[in-house]
Structure formats: structure tokens, C-alpha cells
Amino acid sequence: MDFYHRAALILDSLDQKKGSVKGLCMAEAKKGKKVGEGARFLKVVVEVLKCESPGRSSAFIDIRHRADNGMPLDVDRPHIQHLLTATKLLASEPTLFVPPTSAAALNTAVKSGSAASANKALKAAPKWQKQPKKTPTPENLANVMVHDLLFAKRGLSLPKEHKVRKKLEKYKPALDKENEREKRRRKVATNEGLQIALPEKVASSLEGIGKGKKREHDADRFAEEGASGLEFMPGEIRWLRVNTLRWSVEAAVEWFEKVGWEMFEEVDEMLAASQSKPKVFALDAHIEPLLALPASVSLPTISAYQDGRLLAQDKASCMPAWVLLSPVLADAEEGLLEEKGKGKGVRVLDATAAPGNKTTMAAALVADDRISGKVVACERDQGRFKVLKDMLKRADAKNVQPMNVDFLSLKPDDPKLKNVTHLLVDPSCSGSGIPSRLDHLIPSSPEHEHLTRIRALSNFQLAIVSHALRFAGAQRVVYSTCSVWEQEDENVVMRVLAKKEMREMGWRLAKREEVLPTWERRGRVEACGGDAELADSMVRCLPEDGTNGFFVACFVKDTDATPIEAPNMPERRKIEAEEVQVDEVEMSANGAEELAEAAATGVTAEQDVVLPAVANGKKGGKKAKSTVTQATRNAKEEVLGKSDAVAAPKEKAPAADGKGGKKLTKKQLYLLKKEELKRKKAEAGGGAAAESEADDE
Numbered sequence: 001m002d003f004y005h006r007a008a009l010i011l012d013s014l015d016q017k018k019g020s021v022k023g024l025c026m027a028e029a030k031k032g033k034k035v036g037e038g039a040r041f042l043k044v045v046v047e048v049l050k051c052e053s054p055g056r057s058s059a060f061i062d063i064r065h066r067a068d069n070g071m072p073l074d075v076d077r078p079h080i081q082h083l084l085t086a087t088k089l090l091a092s093e094p095t096l097f098v099p100p101t102s103a104a105a106l107n108t109a110v111k112s113g114s115a116a117s118a119n120k121a122l123k124a125a126p127k128w129q130k131q132p133k134k135t136p137t138p139e140n141l142a143n144v145m146v147h148d149l150l151f152a153k154r155g156l157s158l159p160k161e162h163k164v165r166k167k168l169e170k171y172k173p174a175l176d177k178e179n180e181r182e183k184r185r186r187k188v189a190t191n192e193g194l195q196i197a198l199p200e201k202v203a204s205s206l207e208g209i210g211k212g213k214k215r216e217h218d219a220d221r222f223a224e225e226g227a228s229g230l231e232f233m234p235g236e237i238r239w240l241r242v243n244t245l246r247w248s249v250e251a252a253v254e255w256f257e258k259v260g261w262e263m264f265e266e267v268d269e270m271l272a273a274s275q276s277k278p279k280v281f282a283l284d285a286h287i288e289p290l291l292a293l294p295a296s297v298s299l300p301t302i303s304a305y306q307d308g309r310l311l312a313q314d315k316a317s318c319m320p321a322w323v324l325l326s327p328v329l330a331d332a333e334e335g336l337l338e339e340k341g342k343g344k345g346v347r348v349l350d351a352t353a354a355p356g357n358k359t360t361m362a363a364a365l366v367a368d369d370r371i372s373g374k375v376v377a378c379e380r381d382q383g384r385f386k387v388l389k390d391m392l393k394r395a396d397a398k399n400v401q402p403m404n405v406d407f408l409s410l411k412p413d414d415p416k417l418k419n420v421t422h423l424l425v426d427p428s429c430s431g432s433g434i435p436s437r438l439d440h441l442i443p444s445s446p447e448h449e450h451l452t453r454i455r456a457l458s459n460f461q462l463a464i465v466s467h468a469l470r471f472a473g474a475q476r477v478v479y480s481t482c483s484v485w486e487q488e489d490e491n492v493v494m495r496v497l498a499k500k501e502m503r504e505m506g507w508r509l510a511k512r513e514e515v516l517p518t519w520e521r522r523g524r525v526e527a528c529g530g531d532a533e534l535a536d537s538m539v540r541c542l543p544e545d546g547t548n549g550f551f552v553a554c555f556v557k558d559t560d561a562t563p564i565e566a567p568n569m570p571e572r573r574k575i576e577a578e579e580v581q582v583d584e585v586e587m588s589a590n591g592a593e594e595l596a597e598a599a600a601t602g603v604t605a606e607q608d609v610v611l612p613a614v615a616n617g618k619k620g621g622k623k624a625k626s627t628v629t630q631a632t633r634n635a636k637e638e639v640l641g642k643s644d645a646v647a648a649p650k651e652k653a654p655a656a657d658g659k660g661g662k663k664l665t666k667k668q669l670y671l672l673k674k675e676e677l678k679r680k681k682a683e684a685g686g687g688a689a690a691e692s693e694a695d696d697e
């Protein structure tokens with residue numbers, strides 16, 4: 001019963017938007033420390049969400065599928081909840097889904113007459129009554145148990161004589177009958193027809209869970225890596241990066257062959273061969289230190305993975321560091337570093353580093369003796385900073401200086417950073433490109449809320465990348481996201497290029513020849529105002545490419561050339577600039593939020609400014625008597641969406657009551673918005689801010 005209680009608690013937390021599917025499953029599993037438990041939670045929770053998720057034609061899935069050129073899903077109501085209502089199970093058995101704690105608590109529960117108040121009564125019971133720390137809501141406990149009763153191959157995993165099982169089984173005929181009726185109503189032949197389809201890659205990965213210890217351990221890793229940030233792409237290919245700080249690609253190939261693996265020239269050939277041979281691998285065609293193995297391979301059995309010579313990293317996630325630094329490697333090969341003024345050691349800055357996949361890759365690429373490069377890695381969040389440090393240790397990345405700092409607080413003209421020439425900007429994003437996050441199974445917000453969040457993220461991303469471009473010595477800056485939304489991808493790049501300031505500094509986009517030229521999928525022409533060449537400079541990835549959904553663009557500085565012309569902004573962006581006016585006050589990234597607040601309340605340069613906590617990485621700002629630097633002012637304008645070439649129309653304030661009436665001042669508008677935000681946050685149970693959505697990439 002304990003397992004079901006805990007699975008139901010995970011569903012409760014999901015309802016309260018307290019985290020991602022995988023993250024919450026792993027967090028719960030960690031409490032019990034049983035091998036395979038995370039994977040079991042994941043499987044049960046996903047199965048329940050597949051048949052219960054309400055509002056499946058919601059904005060997120062719809063847009064997501066439109067973005068992937070797929071079909072929107074069409075499941076129109078929560079199936080298990082429907083079964084519970086139709087059979088009156090919860091109403092007739094108010095105490096069945098209330099954890100048995102003490103007689104007194106049970107009595108209270110029985111007397112209460114309804115499951116909800118029974119649950120409330122239990123929670124309020126005195127501490128000395130031995131009861132679990134948290135009790136799940138009866139609805140979610142019923143969801144999990146009824147799911148297993150009806151759909152799990154082995155049925156309920158409770159002893160035959162367990163009284164809850166005995167009681168629940170009495171309802172099985174009625175539940176089955178209603179289930180059959182529902183299938184007829186929806187014109188589907190099987191139970192699967194009533195469920196949301198999982199992305200194929202995720203489905204195949206979840207399928208093996210529970211079939212033997214080795215697979216369980218592996219599945220745990222699947223869940224864990226998602227939560228900790230180490231990447232793992234469930235599906236056909238398992239990408240492993242050779243950690244050249246510890247090993248070489250040649251040595252890795254030799255080692256694999258020595259222990260009985262067969263190498264293939266092409267990834268496709270390797271995949272075809274993997275149908276009959278399990279031990280096959282291939283070198284990736286685009287990224288030198290990357291190997292492709294069949295996804296069925298069990299990582300714990302590969303010692304080179306266990307000791308950090310190989311690192312699990314999705315191919316798309318390897319692209320930014322490769323695009324940023326492969327030209328330096330090529331120059332080193334040809335002995336051109338001195339000539340190009342890079343002989344004194346390349347300095348890289350990773351603006352948003354944790355968990356450190358791209359940092360460690362950059363560190364490995366510049367560790368070459370001829371380059372003798374170093375990396376500064378900034379991470380604002382204290383918890384994630386610890387993860388970053390662990391990753392640096394695992395990868396043996398001694399040439400990295402980690403800093404627990406808000407990147408936006410660094411001064412681009414700081415003499416200590418004047419040697420920084422290359423910057424990685426991989427800011428927090430919506431994570432819409434990661435199918436393995438499974439978050440499309442959670443009921444999503446209404447469309448407006450979704451777009452507001454994406455716009456807020458987009459403004460935050462613009463602030464971070466613009467800040468990077470202002471670094472005095474910067475020559476090459478790579479911007480990336482694991483999002484498939486144009487707002488976070490092409491739009492951010494276009495907004496940067498539209499800024500006079502950036503063009504006058506000599507920034508332009510690196511052309512296709514310099515940015516994975518043989519990678520087929522490029523930026524969307526429409527999102528680049530119809531400019532095919534610009535779109536061609538950008539890289540996009542989708543799961544059908546064997547990677548996560550991803551986006552990469554590379555800015556290069558050419559101080560000698562005439563500044564490029566402002567690009568044609570796409571029509572949609574202009575429309576959004578108008579729509580976004582109000583929303584931009586509602587910023588969700590922590591530091592940027594505070595900057596936005598400061599700006600919206602009209603604080604000027606010499607006044608008290610709420611600055612993001614600097615150097616200690618703690619969330620939340622502190623009051624500081626400060627003179628705002630130009631960089632801070634710029635960032636402030638950017639997060640408010642004011643710095644675009646396509647300016648939002650002035651003072652188009654909405655009516656006071658939203659229907660018509662007197663116009664509000666900016667401050668009134670802000671206060672209203674703030675109230676609304678507070679209310680939403682309270683409703684969401686203090687769920688994570690939009691910004692932290694996809695920080696594990």
C-alpha cells in the first residue's frame with residue numbers, strides 16, 4: 001500500500017505544479033533508496049497520466065505537435081476520473097482511499113461522510129497518532145489503484161487477502177463495464193485507444209521497466225539522469241561523448257573493439273546492425289568526440305562510462321560547444337593560432353552552466369596543449385552550482401573556474417574578464433524540445449498563460465544573450481535552447497540582430513559554413529522574416545533526427561566590416577510586440593524578474609534598486625543602494641521587451657476593469673499584474689517558476 005500512497009503523492013505534487021514528472025518520481029524514490037523504485041514510480045505515474053490527463057487538446061500539446069508537424073492528440077476527458085464518478089466508487093467508499101492510521105483517525109474519517117473531509121481530518125489529527133508524514137488525496141490514490149486494478153498486467157500489487165484489495169475487487173465488474181461502454185462511445189477497440197500516445201522513444205524506454213534487475217537499474221538511471229541533468233536520450237540511439245580530458249577518441253575506439261564491440265562508419269548502419277548484434281557503435285558524422293550506441297545498451301555495464309571517460313550527452317546538447325570551439329581546434333591543427341592572436345590561451349565563459357554538460361565539453365575542447373584554454377562557468381542557483389561542481393569533478397575538468405554568480409551581474413568591461421573571447425549562452429528555457437521529460441502528460445495551462453510564459457522566457461533569453469555580446473573581448477557567442485518554440489529560438493536571434501547597438505559593435509550571424517554545414521535541419525525561414533540565408537545560419541534539431549528538440553545560433557564579431565543591416569522582422573513578431581505589452585511585466589526568471597520589477601515600479605538609476613542576489617547564488621533579491629550600470633539598465637529594458645527595434649506601441653494600457661473604462665498608469669498596471677501573479681502562484685501551490693522549466697539540458 002505504501003507504494004501506491006507514494007505514487008499518489010507524486011500525482012498530488014504534479015497537480016500542484018511542484019515539478020516535472022521525472023523529477024518528482026526520482027525525488028520520491030530517493031526517500032526509499034530501493035533499486036528500481038524510481039523507475040517503478042515513473043511507470044505507474046506515466047500510465048495513470050496517460051489515461052487520466054484532462055484537457056488533452058490543450059495549448060501545449062497542440063502547439064507542440066503543430067511545431068513538430070504532427071497531429072494534435074485528441075483525448076477529451078479524464079478517463080479514470082470518469083470511471084470513478086460513473087461507478088460512484090469514491091462516494092460510496094469514503095474511507096477506502098484514506099490511509100489506515102489510527103482507530104481515532106479512521107472514526108473521524110468515517111463520520112465525515114466524504115473522502116475529501118476524511119482526508120482533511122486525518123491531516124489535522126494530533127502528531128502522536130502514528131500516521132505518515134503526508135497523506136495523498138483520495139482521488140489520486142484511487143486513480144493509481146483503479147488503474148492497476150483494470151489495466152496493469154499483474155493487477156493490484158497487494159496481497160490477495162488485503163482488505164483494500166478485497167473491497168476494490170468488488171467494484172471491478174462495474175468498472176470494467178463502464179470502461180467497455182466508454183470504448184464504444186469513443187469508437188476505439190482497445191484500452192490503448194483511450195490513452196494518450198507517448199513519444200515512441202519514451203514508450204520503448206519505459207516498456208522494459210520491471211523486467212529484471214539490470215533493466216530496472218538502467219531505467220532508474222533514465223529517470224535520474226533526467227533529474228540531475230546528465231543527459232540520456234531514450235530511443236534508438238544512446239549518445240556518449242568521449243571525455244577527452246581523460247581519454248582520446250582513438251583510445252575509446254580501440255578499447256571498444258578490444259572488448260568485443262563492432263564499429264560502423266555510419267550511425268544508420270550501426271542501427272540496422274543492432275537488430276541482430278547488441279554490441280555495435282559508430283562515430284558521429286558531425287561532432288568528433290561523439291559515439292552512437294544502440295539505446296538498448298546498459299550503461300552500468302560499460303566501465304568507461306562508470307569512471308567518467310565516457311559521458312552521456314545528447315547529440316544536440318554537444319552542438320553548442322562544438323560550434324563555438326571547433327574553429328579554434330582547426331586553427332590549432334593548422335598552426336594558425338599565433339597568427340590569429342589566439343596563441344595566449346583561449347578563454348571561454350559559460351554564462352548559464354549547470355549541470356555542466358556544455359561546460360565540460362568546452363573544457364575538454366580547449367584543454368589541448370596548443371590551445372591551453374580555460375573556462376569560467378557561471379551558475380546562479382546554489383543547488384545547481386553544487387551539481388555543476390560534481391560534474392566538473394566527474395569529468396576531471398581542472399581548467400574550469402566555477403562561479404556561483406548571476407551572469408547578468410558581471411560587468412562586461414570587468415578587467416578580470418577582458419580575455420574572454422568565446423561565450424556559451426544556454427539559458428533556462430521551456431524545455432519543449434525534450435520528449436523524455438514527459439511533461440506533455442501533465443494538464444497544461446490555458447493557451448494565454450502558456451504564451452505569456454514563453455514570452456517572459458524569450459525576454460529573459462534576450463537579456464542574457466545581449467549581455468554576453470557586450471563583453472569587451474567577445475568574438476564568438478553561441479546561443480542555444482532545448483526548446484522548439486520560435487519565440488525562444490529564431491525570434492531571440494532576430495531581436496538581437498535588430499538592435500542597432502549590436503550591429504554597430506560588428507555582430508552578425510556566423511554563416512552555415514561555420515555552423516555544422518552538413519546538418520540538414522536549419523532555422524525556420526518564416527521566423528526569420530523570410531530571409532533564407534539567415535535561417536540557414538541557424539540549426540534546429542527534432543526528435544526524428546535522433547536527438548532532443550534543440551536550437552543553435554552562433555554570433556560572430558567583425559569589427560572591420562560595415563555593420564549589417566537590420567533584418568526584416570517576421571510579421572508575427574510585430575503582432576506579438578503589441579500583444580506582449582502587459583505580459584512583459586510578468587517576468588518569471590528570478591534575476592530578470594527582479595529587474596523587471598525594478599523597472600516597472602519606475603526605479604531610476606540612482607535610487608534603491610532590487611538587484612538579483614549576486615555571488616551567493618541565492619534566489620531572491622536583496623536591497624542594495626546602488627548605481628545601476630549601463631549593462632543592468634540594458635538588461636532591465638530587455639526583460640521588459642523595450643529594447644527591440646520593433647518597439648511596442650506606446651501606452652496602450654488596457655481598461656481598468658478589462659471591459660472598457662479609464663486607462664491605468666504603468667504602476668497601477670504593474671500592481672494589478674503582481675496581484676494576479678501572486679494569486680496564480682498561490683493556486684499553483686508555489687510551483688516552480690517558468691524559468692526553471694528545462695534546466696537540465
Ligand SMILES: C[S@@+](CC[C@H](N)C(=O)[O-])C[C@H]1O[C@@H](n2cnc3c(N)ncnc32)[C@H](O)[C@@H]1O
Binds near residue numbers: 352407
Ligand atoms: C538550460 S540550463 C544550462 C544547461 C547547461 N548549459 C548544460 O548543458 O549542462 C540553464 C542554467 O542557467 C542557470 N541560470 C539562469 N539564469 C542565470 C543567470 N542569470 N546567471 C547564471 N546562471 C543562470 C539556471 O539556474 C540553469 O542552471
